Amino acid sequence: MCELANDKTINTSIAINEVQLLLAEKRTSLAVMRTGIAVLALPLSVMSVLIATSKYYDPLHVVHFLVPLGILNLALIILGAYLVVRSTIRMRHYDRLIHQIKLTHSVIGKFMD
Numbered sequence: 001m002c003e004l005a006n007d008k009t010i011n012t013s014i015a016i017n018e019v020q021l022l023l024a025e026k027r028t029s030l031a032v033m034r035t036g037i038a039v040l041a042l043p044l045s046v047m048s049v050l051i052a053t054s055k056y057y058d059p060l061h062v063v064h065f066l067v068p069l070g071i072l073n074l075a076l077i078i079l080g081a082y083l084v085v086r087s088t089i090r091m092r093h094y095d096r097l098i099h100q101i102k103l104t105h106s107v108i109g110k111f112m113d
Contacts, residue, residue: 015105019098026094029087036083043073 046069059066102109 012107015101015108019101022094022098026091029090032083033087036080039076040080043076046073
């Protein structure tokens with residue numbers, strides 16, 4: 001009988017450790033999302049500065065600067081969107097895994113909503 005209780009305690013400990021690992025991975029995904037949002041904000045800031053100072057330059061005379069800057073901004077927008085979308089997908093995946101663990105181990109389910 002003592003061996004059965006010991007196995008149940010070990011299984012519960014393993015389940016708790018799995019949930020802790022998944023929550024750590026979810027925190028990492030949130031950090032990636034925060035980075036993606038910051039990367040998305042950079043091109044917007046650069047473009048707003050260009051628009052605000054546009055009366056001080058002629059776009060035809062600085063087109064050789066504006067084209068590479070536009071390409072760089074586009075690349076940053078794509079990178080930021082990729083990071084945000086990827087982290088959202090990963091977080092949903094971790095939520096599903098945590099939900100499965102909660103269903104399997106009822107002891108954990110009462111501690112988490």
